[in-house]
Amino acid sequence: MEAELFPRGRTRVAPGAVHVPDWLHADAQRELLAACRGWARPPAGLRTVRTPGGGTMTARQVCLGWHWYPYGYARTVVDGDGVPVKPFPPWLGELGRRAVSDALGAEAATGEYDIALINFYDGDARMGMHRDSDEKCDAPVVSLSLGDTCVFRFGNTETRTRPYTDVELRSGDLFVFGGPSRFAHHGVPRVRAGTAPPALGLSGRLNITLRVSGF
Template identity: 80%
Template sequence: MDAELFPRERTQVAPGAVHVPDWLDPAAARELIDACRLWARPPAGLRTVRTPGGGTMTARQVCLGRHWYPYAYARTVVDGDGAPVKPFPAWLGELGRRAVADALGPVLGPEAARSAAYGYDDGGYSYGYDDHGYDIALINFYDGDARMGMHRDADEESDAPVVSLSLGDSCVFRFGNTESRTRPYTDVELRSGDLFVFGGPSRLAYHGVPRVLPGTAPAELGLTGRLNITLRVSGFPDAD
């Protein structure tokens, strides 16, 4: 948005959970959107996720590195076309490391930021102390009517921070607590280019998207709807 009356500032929403507005510049956002369009093509492309109870998620999804399905990971699209999952590119992992360092650095201090970005214990809360780097991406596409219920990202073996990048339409992002899907929670407006990182004591917090704000995407992106890219460290052995 041009000429903010009150410029948006980085905010610690909860311990270990930080919102950084406008982290991606327009050129980087366009490059990510172009990449998402390629990843969305079959095989192993954009799909509708079906839950064990027979329901469907309204946001559609494509995965990189490992294929997520409720509630596990696989090497192939076991709940779709059966194709091998698309590889996770190294440059996306580096983007994830930089995002964590940028988001958590001023909050945790330089040593803790290095720990968060590169997978070491900061001497207090753990921000991911294994030797694995970012190796999984879940990319969700929301049209104007799509939602995401409150859930936890709990299917990984690593507790390294989750990196969330928003592109296109703004949304209401609801960030809750680690005990239940109910209050207390905080609603945050995420706009195109925003970064949200959560780890440490907030790594298993419930979160969701109760509402997308149609027509709010920057026109120069050429995107109708919202893309959300979440980067995770699986912690899985390479051979499994």
């Protein structure tokens, strides 16, 4: 890859919300992608999420540890094939704690991560503005990106509308939000198809979101 005219640097987007570009190196991205491909296979694999109003999310999802459905958690895929959710691996929790420590400092890395929501976006998928508020813990949320670049819209805790900041998330980027920004609205208005690193071998975007349930 050619050197960028203006190299991307670590950015504090809001109090408690930090973007760390290129946090996962190429080998780590490939390893995480291989794990995601295994988790996506049935049973309890990648599914289309249906909302209570009868709509569907355009990003497809698989869960680890606890199964999320609008708007709660269960130990089985209650809105899918009904089987137990796949286990949350300890190494993924360690990755989450390291991410928080790198982004916000070691004092913020206190939670035991036990939930992963893995969303797959094709070129037409989007995610509306929402808050991650179904957990019983305010530990920071960890977001890792693989594949295509997206526009990540990070807003405020009060409303789905402005003020918000649009951040470009590329493959390997880390975004962590906690503290006063833990319950900020956020979404993905755009995915830039065909922008994934060719060597990764992924068409589309994967977002791995790690959370502490508090259950």
